[in-house]
Amino acid sequence: MLLKNQLSYATKFIVLCLITMTGALHAQTQTWSEDMTASLAEVGWIEQANDGIIIAAGAKGLMGLDNNTGKQVWMNKELKGVIKETYQNIDGLPLFYAEYSPIVGKTRGIIIHSSTGDVLYDTKDDNYRIKTYHLLPDQAMILLKSQRITLNS
Amino acid sequence: MSFSLHTMTKTWVTDLGVIKGLISKLGNSTTRTSFIDQGPMFTKNGDIIVGVNEMAYAIDANNGQIKWKYEAEKKLQALVYSPQSNSLYMGVKRVINLSF
Numbered sequence: 001m002l003l004k005n006q007l008s009y010a011t012k013f014i015v016l017c018l019i020t021m022t023g024a025l026h027a028q029t030q031t032w033s034e035d036m037t038a039s040l041a042e043v044g045w046i047e048q049a050n051d052g053i054i055i056a057a058g059a060k061g062l063m064g065l066d067n068n069t070g071k072q073v074w075m076n077k078e079l080k081g082v083i084k085e086t087y088q089n090i091d092g093l094p095l096f097y098a099e100y101s102p103i104v105g106k107t108r109g110i111i112i113h114s115s116t117g118d119v120l121y122d123t124k125d126d127n128y129r130i131k132t133y134h135l136l137p138d139q140a141m142i143l144l145k146s147q148r149i150t151l152n153s
Numbered sequence: 154m155s156f157s158l159h160t161m162t163k164t165w166v167t168d169l170g171v172i173k174g175l176i177s178k179l180g181n182s183t184t185r186t187s188f189i190d191q192g193p194m195f196t197k198n199g200d201i202i203v204g205v206n207e208m209a210y211a212i213d214a215n216n217g218q219i220k221w222k223y224e225a226e227k228k229l230q231a232l233v234y235s236p237q238s239n240s241l242y243m244g245v246k247r248v249i250n251l252s253f
Contacts, residue, residue, distance in 0.1 A: 093158070111156065120161050128154065128166070134193055137158075139214060143201070144154040145189050146166070 032070030039063060039075065045084040049114030051094040057082040062098075064117050074117025079110070090142065091135055095120070099129070109146075155217060165217030169205050191232035196253065197239055204229040209243060209251075223251060 036043055040058025047055045053073060054065040062079035065072055079100055086099035086109070094114045101107045109130050111121040123129060128146040135142055155164045169189075191204030200220055201212040207228050211220040223243075231244030243249040 113161070121156065121163050126166065130154075136193075139195075139199075140158040141164075141214070142156040142158065143193055144156055146154045 031068075034065065034070045034072075036063070039072065044081070045087075047084075047087050047089075047096075049094060049096055050089050050092065051115050053094075053114045055087070055096065055114065057084065062112075062117075064114060073115075076112075076117055076119070090133060092137075093135070097130055097133075155214070167212055167217040167219060169203070169210060170208070191229055194232075194234045196234060197236050202232070202234055202241060204232040204243075207245075209241065225249060 036056065036058065039060060040056060040063060041060045042058055044057045044059070046057075048067065049055055049064075052067045054067050054070075056063045056065060057079075059080060061075055061077040062082050063072060063076075064074040079098075080102075082098045082100040087096060088098075089096045090111075095111055096114055097109060097111050099107055099109045105124070106127070107129070109123040109128065110119050111130075112119055123146075126148075128148055131145045131147055133142050133144045154166045156162070157164045189203050189205055191209075192202050194202045195214070196202060196211070199214050201214050203210050203212065207225045209223045209225070209229060209232060211222070212218070213220055225243055225245045227245045229243055229245060231242075233242045233244075234240075235242065239253045241251040241253075243251070
């Protein structure tokens with residue numbers, strides 16, 4: 001009798017697990033999918049900017065995607081092979097900083113407006129590399145701690 | 154370097170010297186290390202105070218010009234600005250008080 005009860009409880013538990021798993025599986029619905037073979041060749045990495053835009057980097061450039069629809073918002077074909085480890089969102093703002101190494105020339109740092117894809121600052125002229133930043137909303141200012149890139153660095 | 158959130162452009166760059174030693178070779182953006190040891194903090198009149206190694210700098214927030222700099226005997230371990238007394242307190246091996 002005891003064994004029968006235990007088996008009954010075990011059966012109920014398994015059924016409950018199956019129902020739970022089925023429910024969980026039904027809850028996972030794919031909202032969008034985008035083939036980026038033509039636009040990026042291969043997606044190296046993705047991040048999400050503060051405004052929700054999905055940033056996708058690939059061999060053919062850097063792209064901003066609408067996180068709700070997956071549609072391309074902007075594309076910059078100059079920014080090929082942006083280095084994932086250098087990506088950083090600037091807190092509370094639709095801005096991010098990243099670095100990339102062009103085929104010709106030195107590593108460059110860029111500040112991009114994630115909503116539009118506009119490059120707001122490029123270190124190519126000043127030869128700086130941004131290390132960290134301090135956001136100062138009262139002064140409407142970002143203080144960027146940067147280091148000049150030299151032959152030794 | 155200052156970046157304006159009004160115009161979304163770079164406003165000024167101030168040179169605070171050369172980083173010596175391993176940090177200049179090993180440090181890069183992926184390490185997220187900062188060469189500014191203390192600050193930034195703001196004085197009552199809006200100047201930016203930062204400490205780098207044994208140096209303390211006051212920078213004009215509008216144009217990035219260095220208003221004054223002070224060299225301590227050794228590396229700054231602490232830097233505190235008091236708006237009440239409009240003074241800067243530095244901790245090295247002994248406390249130094251700079252009044253503006």
